[in-house]
Amino acid sequence: MKLKIILLIALFAIQLAIPGYMIFEQNQILTEGTAYKFKTRPIDPYDPFRGRYVTLAFEANQEVIPVVDGADIESEQWVYALLGVDEEGYAVLRGLTDTKPDSGQDYLYLETYYRSYDGGYHVKLPFNRYYASEKSAPKIESAVWRRQRDEVENVYAVIRVLNGKGSIEELMVNDMPIHEYIAHTSE
Amino acid sequence: MEPKQLTKKQKHWLQYESDEWVEQGVINSQQQSQILGRYSTSYVESFYSSWSSLLLISLGAILIGGGIVLLIAHNWESFGKGTRTVLSILPLLLAQALTWYSVRYKPQLTGLREASGILLFFAVAASIALISQTYHIYGDLERFLVTWLLLGIPTLYLVESAGVLMLVCALILWLCGLEREPYWLYYLTLVPYLYSLYKRQRLVLFHWALWFIVIGTTISIIYSVAWNSPLDDWMIYITLALCGFYYSLGKWLFGFKEHGFWANPLCSAGVLGILFISLLLTWEDFYFISLLLTWEDFYRYSRLDTEANWGFNDYLILSVFAISIVSIVSFLIHKFKSLQIHQWLLIGSVLLAGLGMAGFQLGLSELVYIVLVNVYVLVASVVLMSQGIRQHRLMLLNGGLLWFSFLVLFRFFDSDIPFVLKGVVFIFIGSAFIGVNIWYNKKLKQQAEQQEGQA
Numbered sequence: 001m002k003l004k005i006i007l008l009i010a011l012f013a014i015q016l017a018i019p020g021y022m023i024f025e026q027n028q029i030l031t032e033g034t035a036y037k038f039k040t041r042p043i044d045p046y047d048p049f050r051g052r053y054v055t056l057a058f059e060a061n062q063e064v065i066p067v068v069d070g071a072d073i074e075s076e077q078w079v080y081a082l083l084g085v086d087e088e089g090y091a092v093l094r095g096l097t098d099t100k101p102d103s104g105q106d107y108l109y110l111e112t113y114y115r116s117y118d119g120g121y122h123v124k125l126p127f128n129r130y131y132a133s134e135k136s137a138p139k140i141e142s143a144v145w146r147r148q149r150d151e152v153e154n155v156y157a158v159i160r161v162l163n164g165k166g167s168i169e170e171l172m173v174n175d176m177p178i179h180e181y182i183a184h185t186s187e
Numbered sequence: 188m189e190p191k192q193l194t195k196k197q198k199h200w201l202q203y204e205s206d207e208w209v210e211q212g213v214i215n216s217q218q219q220s221q222i223l224g225r226y227s228t229s230y231v232e233s234f235y236s237s238w239s240s241l242l243l244i245s246l247g248a249i250l251i252g253g254g255i256v257l258l259i260a261h262n263w264e265s266f267g268k269g270t271r272t273v274l275s276i277l278p279l280l281l282a283q284a285l286t287w288y289s290v291r292y293k294p295q296l297t298g299l300r301e302a303s304g305i306l307l308f309f310a311v312a313a314s315i316a317l318i319s320q321t322y323h324i325y326g327d328l329e330r331f332l333v334t335w336l337l338l339g340i341p342t343l344y345l346v347e348s349a350g351v352l353m354l355v356c357a358l359i360l361w362l363c364g365l366e367r368e369p370y371w372l373y374y375l376t377l378v379p380y381l382y383s384l385y386k387r388q389r390l391v392l393f394h395w396a397l398w399f400i401v402i403g404t405t406i407s408i409i410y411s412v413a414w415n416s417p418l419d420d421w422m423i424y425i426t427l428a429l430c431g432f433y434y435s436l437g438k439w440l441f442g443f444k445e446h447g448f449w450a451n452p453l454c455s456a457g458v459l460g461i462l463f464i465s466l467l468l469t470w471e472d473f474y475f476i477s478l479l480l481t482w483e484d485f486y487r488y489s490r491l492d493t494e495a496n497w498g499f500n501d502y503l504i505l506s507v508f509a510i511s512i513v514s515i516v517s518f519l520i521h522k523f524k525s526l527q528i529h530q531w532l533l534i535g536s537v538l539l540a541g542l543g544m545a546g547f548q549l550g551l552s553e554l555v556y557i558v559l560v561n562v563y564v565l566v567a568s569v570v571l572m573s574q575g576i577r578q579h580r581l582m583l584l585n586g587g588l589l590w591f592s593f594l595v596l597f598r599f600f601d602s603d604i605p606f607v608l609k610g611v612v613f614i615f616i617g618s619a620f621i622g623v624n625i626w627y628n629k630k631l632k633q634q635a636e637q638q639e640g641q642a
Contacts, residue, residue, distance in 0.1 A: 004290070011345055015307075015311050018315060019315055019318045022322070023272055131319075167324075
C-alpha cells in the first residue's frame with residue numbers, strides 16, 4: 001500500500017508536469033523568442049477535443065526551400081530551417097540543413113514534406129493552429145477571405161522563435177490583432 | 188463515534204448471532220442494540236457493488252469527463268491566459284484529489300474508485316488540450332493520444348478501475364486504426380493487469396479486454412501491410428497465420444473445454460478469421476473480392492518486394508508471422524493427442540497459406556491451387572458438421588454449415604457454372620440446412636425425454 005501511495009503521488013506529479021512543462025516552454029518562447037511575421041491565410045476547421053481553430057495556410061508551405069550546400073537531406077526528415085527576413089519584413093526560410101546552426105542564427109526545427117524537382121523541399125510549418133471560439137473562428141475566416149478578394153490584404157502570424165521552436169503570438173490583419181480587426185470591421 | 192462499516196452479509200450474521208446471545212442470556216436486548224449500533228452496513232458499498240450501478244456510475248463519470256472536455260473545447264476568449272491556465276489545471280487537480288481520497292481512504296468503495304479513475308483519465312486529456320488551445324500549440328492527434336495513453340496506463344494500475352481499462356483498450360484500438368504503426372504493442376503493457384484479473388476471476392472484464400486486443404492487433408497488422416508495404420502481397424497469408432495462432436493460443440490458454448463464443452475471444456476470432464480467409468482463397472477470379480478489398484490476383488504475385496523500403500513495422504510483422512507459424516506447429520506437437528479431427532482441420536487451414544507461397548515458387552498452376560482449396564474447405568466443413576452432430580454441439584454443427592453454405596454461395600457468383608445446376612444445388616443445400624437443424628433439435632428433445640424417463 002505504501003509503495004502504491006508513492007507511485008500514485010509520482011503519477012500525479014507527472015500528470016501535472018506535462019501541462020506545466022507545456023506552459024513553461026510556450027511562455028519561454030513567447031517572452032525570450034524573436035518575433036517573425038509569417039504571411040498566411042486562415043481556414044476554419046474543428047477538433048473534437050480542443051475546439052474550433054483556424055488553420056494557418058502559410059505561404060512558406062507553398063514554397064520550395066533550398067538545401068544548404070553540403071547538407072544531406074531526405075523526405076520526411078527532421079531538419080533545421082534557417083530563418084531570415086525579406087525586404088518587406090516578412091519571414092522567409094532561407095535554407096534547410098541537417099546540422100544544428102550556430103547560436104545567433106534563428107532556425108526552426110521541422111520535418112521535410114517531399115522533394116521538389118529542383119532539389120529543394122516542401123515543408124510544413126508546425127505552428128499552424130490558431131484557436132478561437134465557435135463564434136470567432138468562422139468570423140476570422142470569412143473576414144479574411146472576403147477582404148482578400150477585394151483588395152490585397154496583409155495577413156500574417158507573429159511567431160516567436162526560440163531554439164528551433166515557434167509559438168504563435170498573434171494573428172494580424174493590416175497590422176491589427178485579429179480580434180481587434182473583427183470588432184473593427186463588424187462595427 | 189462513527190459506526191464501523193460492515194457488509195450486509197456480515198451484519199446479517201451479527202444480527203443472527205446476537206439474537207442467540209440474547210436468548211441464552213449472555214447479553215440483554217438493550218446491549219444487543221448497542222452492539223449492533225456500533226456497526227453499519229455501508230450504504231455506498233451495497234449500492235455500488237452491483238454491476239448495473241457500477242455501469243451507471245462509470246457512464247456518469249464518462250459523461251462528466253466528456254462535459255469537461257467540451258466546456259474546455261468551447262474556448263473562452265474573454266478569459267486571459269492566466270485564468271485559462273488555472274481552468275485547465277483545475278479539473279486535473281480535482282480528479283487527483285478524488286482519486287487520492289478513493290485510493291488512500293476508501294479503497295473498498297468500487298464505485299468511487301471507478302468514478303475517480305475515469306474522471307482522472309479524462310482530466311489529463313482536458314488539461315493537455317486546454318494548454319494546447321491557450322497557446323495555439325499545433326495539433327497532432329496521434330501525439331495527443333499517445334501522451335494521453337501513456338498517462339492512462341499507470342492510472343489503470345494504481346486506481347484499478349474497470350472503466351479506465353476499457354478506455355485504455357479503446358484508445359489503443361483507436362491508435363491501431365489511425366496510423367500504420369505497431370501501436371498494438373501497447374497492449375503488452377496490459378498483460379500483467381489482465382493476468383491479475385484472470386487470477387481474481389474477474390472474467391467478464393478479462394474477456395472484454397481480450398476482444399479489444401484481438402481486434403486491435405488484427406486491424407493494425409492488416410492495415411500496416413494492406414498496401415505500399417513490402418509485405419502487401421503476403422497480407423492474406425499473414426492474416427491467416429495470425430488467425431491460426433489466435434485459435435491455437437486460445438485452446439492452449441483456456442483448454443479444450445467449450446467456453447462459449449464471447450468467453451474465448453482468441454478461439455472465436457481465430458475461427459472466424461480462418462473461415463473467412465479460407466473462403467476468400469477459393470476464388471479463381473478475384474475480381475468480385477477485389478471490388479471489396481482491392482486485392483488483385485494475390486496468388487500470381489505472392490512474392491516479397493525486396494526493393495521496397497523495409498521499416499521496423501515490416502520486420503515486426505514478419506516476426507509475428509514467423510512466431511505464429513512456430514507457435515501453431517509447437518501447439519500441434521504438444522497437444523497432438525488431445526486434438527480432435529475438426530480442430531486439426533481448422534488449424535490445418537493455415538497450410539493453405541504455405542501452399543500458396545510454396546506453390547508460387549514451385550510454379551504450381553493457379554487452377555490446381557484453387558481446386559485444392561475448394562476441396563479442402565468442402566471436406567473440412569462437412570467434417571465440422573458431422574463432428575457437431577456426433578458430439579451434440581450445435582455451434583460446431585452450425586459453424587460447419589455456414590462454412591459449407593458460404594462456399595456454395597460464393598460458387599454461385601462463379602459465372603462458369605450453369606444456372607440450373609446452381610439452382611438445384613442451392614435448393615438441396617437450403618433444405619439440408621433446415622432439415623439437419625430440425626432433426627438435430629428433435630434428437631436433443633428425445634434424449635432429454637429419455638433422461639427424464641430414466642430419472
